Amino acid sequence: MEDMSLNYDKNYAEGLDDEALYKCLYEAWGIQDRRIRVWGRLEVNAQGNWSGIKQAKLLQTNEPIEYPLPNSGELQSGVFLSPNNARTLLNGKNSVFIRCELTLASHQQRQHKDNPFLLSIKPDSVELLTELPKFSTDEVMHSDLSTFISDHIYRHFLTTLENETREAEEKARYKIEQIEAEYEELRQSLTDQTEDIDSELTTLKTEREALQGRLSEFEAKQKIVKNNIELEQSALNAIIEKQQQIEGEMSKKIERLKQYVEEKAGFLKDFEFIDEDVYAELSGEKQVGENVVGGLSFVDDFESDYSQLTSYLQAYLREQGQYYSRHIIENYLTLIRTNDLVILAGDSGSGKTSLVQSFAEAVGGVAKIIPVKPNWTSSEDLLGYYNPLEKKYLATPFLEALLEANQNPEIPYFICLDEMNLARVEYYFADFLSKLEERKQQPEIQLYSDDEAAHVLSELRGVVSIISGAKDKYNKNGVVDFVALMQDEDVNTEMKRAFGFSDKDSLIKYHGDVRRMLAGVIGIPSTITIPNNIRIIGAINIDETTHYLSPKILDRAHIMKFKSPLLTDWHAIEQEIESYGLGDVTKLVRLTVDELGVREPYPVFSPADEFCRLFTALNKEHFHPLGVEFGMRTIRQGLNYRALFKDVNQDDSLILNNFLLHKVLPKFTFDGSKPIGNADKLTHIERVFFTQIEEQLLGLAVADEFSVLEAIKEIVVSAKANEDVVNYWS
Numbered sequence: 001m002e003d004m005s006l007n008y009d010k011n012y013a014e015g016l017d018d019e020a021l022y023k024c025l026y027e028a029w030g031i032q033d034r035r036i037r038v039w040g041r042l043e044v045n046a047q048g049n050w051s052g053i054k055q056a057k058l059l060q061t062n063e064p065i066e067y068p069l070p071n072s073g074e075l076q077s078g079v080f081l082s083p084n085n086a087r088t089l090l091n092g093k094n095s096v097f098i099r100c101e102l103t104l105a106s107h108q109q110r111q112h113k114d115n116p117f118l119l120s121i122k123p124d125s126v127e128l129l130t131e132l133p134k135f136s137t138d139e140v141m142h143s144d145l146s147t148f149i150s151d152h153i154y155r156h157f158l159t160t161l162e163n164e165t166r167e168a169e170e171k172a173r174y175k176i177e178q179i180e181a182e183y184e185e186l187r188q189s190l191t192d193q194t195e196d197i198d199s200e201l202t203t204l205k206t207e208r209e210a211l212q213g214r215l216s217e218f219e220a221k222q223k224i225v226k227n228n229i230e231l232e233q234s235a236l237n238a239i240i241e242k243q244q245q246i247e248g249e250m251s252k253k254i255e256r257l258k259q260y261v262e263e264k265a266g267f268l269k270d271f272e273f274i275d276e277d278v279y280a281e282l283s284g285e286k287q288v289g290e291n292v293v294g295g296l297s298f299v300d301d302f303e304s305d306y307s308q309l310t311s312y313l314q315a316y317l318r319e320q321g322q323y324y325s326r327h328i329i330e331n332y333l334t335l336i337r338t339n340d341l342v343i344l345a346g347d348s349g350s351g352k353t354s355l356v357q358s359f360a361e362a363v364g365g366v367a368k369i370i371p372v373k374p375n376w377t378s379s380e381d382l383l384g385y386y387n388p389l390e391k392k393y394l395a396t397p398f399l400e401a402l403l404e405a406n407q408n409p410e411i412p413y414f415i416c417l418d419e420m421n422l423a424r425v426e427y428y429f430a431d432f433l434s435k436l437e438e439r440k441q442q443p444e445i446q447l448y449s450d451d452e453a454a455h456v457l458s459e460l461r462g463v464v465s466i467i468s469g470a471k472d473k474y475n476k477n478g479v480v481d482f483v484a485l486m487q488d489e490d491v492n493t494e495m496k497r498a499f500g501f502s503d504k505d506s507l508i509k510y511h512g513d514v515r516r517m518l519a520g521v522i523g524i525p526s527t528i529t530i531p532n533n534i535r536i537i538g539a540i541n542i543d544e545t546t547h548y549l550s551p552k553i554l555d556r557a558h559i560m561k562f563k564s565p566l567l568t569d570w571h572a573i574e575q576e577i578e579s580y581g582l583g584d585v586t587k588l589v590r591l592t593v594d595e596l597g598v599r600e601p602y603p604v605f606s607p608a609d610e611f612c613r614l615f616t617a618l619n620k621e622h623f624h625p626l627g628v629e630f631g632m633r634t635i636r637q638g639l640n641y642r643a644l645f646k647d648v649n650q651d652d653s654l655i656l657n658n659f660l661l662h663k664v665l666p667k668f669t670f671d672g673s674k675p676i677g678n679a680d681k682l683t684h685i686e687r688v689f690f691t692q693i694e695e696q697l698l699g700l701a702v703a704d705e706f707s708v709l710e711a712i713k714e715i716v717v718s719a720k721a722n723e724d725v726v727n728y729w730s
Contacts, residue, residue: 006027006028006068007028007068007069007070008024008028008068008069009070010069010070010116013069013116013117014116016116018104021104021116021117022034022104024068024117025068025117028068029058029061029063029065029068030060030061031058031060032060033060035101036058036101036102036103036119037058037059037060037099037100037101037102037125038053038056038057038058038059038065038079038099038100038101038102039056039057039059039097039098039099039100039129040053040054040055040056040057040079040097040098041053041054041055041095041096041097042081042086042089042090042095042096042097042098043094043095044083044086044087044090047699048083048699049083049698049699050080050083050698051080051081051082051083051085051086051087052079052080052081052086052120052121053079053081053098053100053121054079056079056102059099062156062157067115067117067118068117069115069117079102079119079120079121080105080109080120080121081120081121081123081126082123085123085126089126089128096128096129097128097129098126098127098128098129099126099127099129100121100122100125100126100127101121101122101125102119102120102121102122103119103120103121103122104117104118104119104120105118105119105120106120106688106691108621108688108691108692109695112695294587294588294590295364295587295588295589295590296312296587296588296589296590297589297590298589298590298591298592298595301589302589304595306333306647306648307647307648307649309333309589310326310329310330310333310648311326311577311580311582312580312582312585312589313329313333313359313362313363313589314326314329314573314576314577315577315580315582315585316362316585316586316587316588316589317329317358317359317362318573318574318577318585319585319586320358320361320362322351322354322355322358323565323568323570323573324351324355324573325568325569325572325573325576325703325706326573326576327702327703327706328355328560330645330648330649331560331645331658332355332359332560333648334641334644334645334647334648335558335560335641335662336359336414336535336596336597337596337597337644338558338597338637338640338641338644339439339535339597339598339599340436340556340557340558340637341433341436341536341537341538341553341556341557341558342535342536342537342538342557342558342560343420343537343538343539343540343549343553343557343558343559343560344356344537344538344539344540344560344562345540345541345542345559345560345561345562345666345729346541346561346562346563346564347541347562347563347564348541349564349565350562350563350564350565351562351565352539352562353369353416353418353539356369356414356416356537356539357369359414360412360414361588362588362589363412363588363589363590363591363596364411364412364588364589364590364591365411365412365413365414365591365596366404366405366408366411366412366413366414367413367414367416368397368401368404368413368414368415368416369416369418370397370398370401370415370416370417370418371418371419372417372418372419372420372421372422372423372428373422373423374422374423375423376422376423376427376428377423377424377427377428378427378428379428379429379430379431379432381396381423381428382396382398382399382428382429382432383396383398383399383432383445383447384396384399384447385448386447386448392524393447393448393524395524398415398417399447399524401413401415402415402528402530402531402534403524403528405531405533405534406528406529406531408533409531409532409533409593410533410592410593411533411593412533412535412591412593412596413533413534413535414535414537415534415535415536415537416537416538416539417429417536417537417538417539418539419539419540419541419546420538420539420540421538421540421541421542421546421547421548421549422545422546422547423547424547424550425538425547425549425550425553426550426552426553429553430552430553432445433552433553433556435530436530436536436556437556439599439600439601439602440600440601442529442530442531442532442599443529443530444527444528444529444530445527445528445529445530446526446527447524447525447526447527447528448526532593532594532598532599533593535596538557542729542730548669548729549666551629551667554663554666554667555629555631555633555634556633558637558641558662558663559661559662559663559666560662561661563705567705569703572703597644602633602636602637602639602640603636603639603640603643604636605632605635605636605639609639611635611638611639611642612635612639614656614696615630615634615635615638616635618630618692621692622684622688622689622692623664625676625677625684626668626670626676626681626684626685626689627670627674627681628664628667628668628670629667630663630664630667634663637663638659638663641655641658641659641662642655642659645658651700653696653697653698653699653700654700654702656696656697657697657700657702657706657707657708658706658708660693660708661706661708661711665708665711665712665715665728666728666729667728668685668715668726668727668728669726669727669728669729670726671724671725671726672685672719672724672725672726673723673724680724681726682716682719682720682724682726685712685715685716685726686716689712690709690712690713690716693708693709693712694709697709711728715727715728718730
C-alpha cells in the first residue's frame with residue numbers, strides 16, 4: 001500500500017489544474033484505478049443544512065482518507081452531498097451506510113473552504129449499503145457487496161475495534177494513575193491555599209481601613225461641592241430672571257409686529273384681495289386643529305420594539321379584513337423606515353394600494369393615491385407648472401399632497417403613485433427622485449422663479465397704494481371695502497385715472513386678476529421642502545400596456561413583488577397571528593414621524609464588513625459578467641436595510657434573501673444566450689450563480705413566494721421557454 005502520509009504545500013496545490021490535483025490524491029492514497037471510491041455512514045446534521053460522510057474510508061484499502069495537506073487531520077468538513085439527495089437515501093432514518101465515488105468540488109466551493117483538494121460526492125454514484133453481515137462459528141455469510149459490507153471490511157473493522165479496546169483499557173489505567181497523582185497534588189494545593197487565604201484576609205482588613213479614611217476625605221469634598229452648587233444655582237436664577245426680562249421686551253415687539261401684520265392683512269381682506277381663511281392665517285387667528293388622540297403608543301405600549309409592533313400590525317390589519325403574512329409586514333415596515341423609494345410590483349388586484357392605504361390607517365397616517373396618466377412625459381406632469389399669462393402656479397394632485405403634508409408635519413403621509421409605469425418613469429419622475437437622494441438634509445424643490453412672486457407682490461403694493469391714495473384724496477373714510485369703492489364715483493374715477501384705465505376697462509376684472517395672482521403666491525410658494533413625514537411609494541403592473549423600469553430607477557428603489565392574493569395561505573397567516581397571543585387588536589398605533597424612520601446618510605462602505613465583502617465578490621463573479629449594474633450606492637442601501645431589518649428579525653440569511661429580491665433580480669433583463677466564460681449567461685445563472693446563493697442560504701426557512709432561490713428557478717424556466725431571454729418581470 002502507498003504511503004498515506006504524503007503531503008503537498010497548499011500554495012503549490014492551488015496552482016495545479018484538476019488533472020494534477022487528482023494525480024496528487026491518487027499518489028497520496030495509493031489509488032491505482034484512477035477512481036476515488038469510498039464507503040461510510042451518511043448523516044444529516046440537526047439543522048438540516050449539511051449532509052455527507054464525515055469519516056470516509058477507501059473501498060480498495062479500507063483506510064480512512066485525509067487531504068494531503070500538512071496538519072489536515074481527519075477529513076476537515078466531511079464529504080458533502082445535497083441534503084435533498086441525502087434525505088431520499090435516509091428515508092426517515094438517522095443514518096445509513098453508503099458507498100460512492102468522489103470528485104473535486106466546484107472551484108468556488110474549494111476557494112470558499114480554502115482547500116484546493118476539497119471533494120464532494122457524485123450523486124449518481126451513491127449505492128446504499130444495508131446492515132453488516134452476521135457471523136457463524138465456522139463461516140461468514142456472503143452476499144453481493146451492493147447489499148452487504150464485504151467480509152474483508154468487517155474483519156478489518158473487528159480487528160481495529162479489538163485493538164482500540166485494548167488501547168482504551170491501557171489509556172484508562174494510565175488515566176486513573178494520573179487522577180490519583182493529581183488528587184494528591186490538589187490536596188497539598190488546598191492546604192497551601194488555606195494559608196494564602198488567611199494572609200489575604202489580613203491584607204483586606206488593612207485595605208478596608210484605608211478605604212474608610214478615603215471615604216472621610218470624600219465626604220469633606222462633597223460638602224465643598226454642595227456649597228459650590230448653591231452658588232451656581234444663585235447665578236443661574238439671576239440669568240433666568242434676566243432672560244424673562246428680555247422675553248418680556250421681545251413679546252412687546254412681537255405684539256407690535258403682529259398688530260402691523262393684522263392691519264395690512266385686514267386691508268387686503270376688506271378689499272377682497274384675500275379670503276377669510278388666508279386672513280386668519282396671516283393674522284395668527286387660524287385655529288390649530290386639536291391633537292389627534294386615541295390609539296396605542298409605540299413607546300408605552302410596545303416598549304419601542306419593532307418586532308412587537310410587526311405582530312400587532314399584522315393582527316390589526318387582519319381585523320380590518322386585510323390578510324398579509326408576517327414577512328410582508330416586516331419587509332414593508334423596514335422599507336418605509338429607509339426613506340427610500342419603495343415600488344410595489346404585481347398583478348392588478350394583488351393588494352398593492354390596499355397595503356399602502358391600510359398600513360397608513362394602522363399607524364395614524366394619511367394615504368394619498370395619485371393615478372399616473374399614460375401621457376406624462378416630464379416633471380411638469382408630476383408637479384405642475386407656472387403659467388406666466390395668469391401669473392399663477394397650476395398645481396397637480398401630487399403637489400397638493402406635498403403641500404398638505406407640509407401643513408401637517410406631525411402626521412405621516414404615504415403618497416402612492418398608482419400604476420407608476422403607465423408612463424416612462426424616468427421621464428416624469430427622475431428629477432424628483434434625484435431630490436429624494438439627498439440624505440443629509442430635507443430636499444428642496446424650486447417650483448418657479450422667486451422673481452415671479454416678487455413681481456406679483458410689487459404689483460399688489462402698487463394697487464394698495466393707489467386705493468389708499470384715492471381714499472385720502474377725497475377724504476372717503478367710509479370706503480372700507482371693494483363694493484363701496486366701486487359705488488363711490490369720485491374714488492372710482494380717481495382709480496381709473498391712476499391705473500390709466502379708460503371707461504371700457506374693468507376695475508372688477510383687474511381686481512379679480514390681482515386676487516388670483518396673490519392667492520397663487522400665498523398658496524404655492526416658489527420653493528417647497530419635502531418634509532420628513534412623507535414616504536413615496538410606487539405601485540406598478542407588468543403587462544403589455546406598461547413600461548419597464550430603467551436601471552436609474554431600479555438603482556435607487558426597492559422592489560417588493562406581490563403574487564395574487566388567491567395564492568395566499570390564509571390558514572398559515574391565522575396560525576402566525578394566533579401564536580402571538582395578543583388580546584384586543586382594534587386600536588391603531590400612533591407612530592411619530594421619527595419612529596417611521598429618520599432621513600440620514602447611508603452607512604459607509606467597509607471592506608472589513610461581511611455584507612460588503614460578499615456583495616463585492618458577487619458583483620465580480622456574477623453581476624458584472626452578466627451585465628447587471630451594481631454599484632457602491634446599492635451596497636450602502638443594503639447596509640441601511642440590514643440595520644433596520646434587524647429591529648424586526650435577526651436572521652442574516654433572510655436579510656440576504658430579501659436584498660437580492662429587492663435590488664438584484666429586478667435587473668435581470670438580458671439575452672441569456674450570450675457567452676460568459678466557457679458557457680452562456682443562462683447556464684451560468686442556473687449552475688453557478690444559483691449554487692453559490694444556495695450555499696449562502698443553507699438552512700433558511702422561507703415561503704416559496706418570498707424565496708430568492710425559487711425566483712431564480714422561475715427566471716431560468718421562463719427564459720428556456722422564451723428563446724433564452726432572461727427577464728425577471730416576465
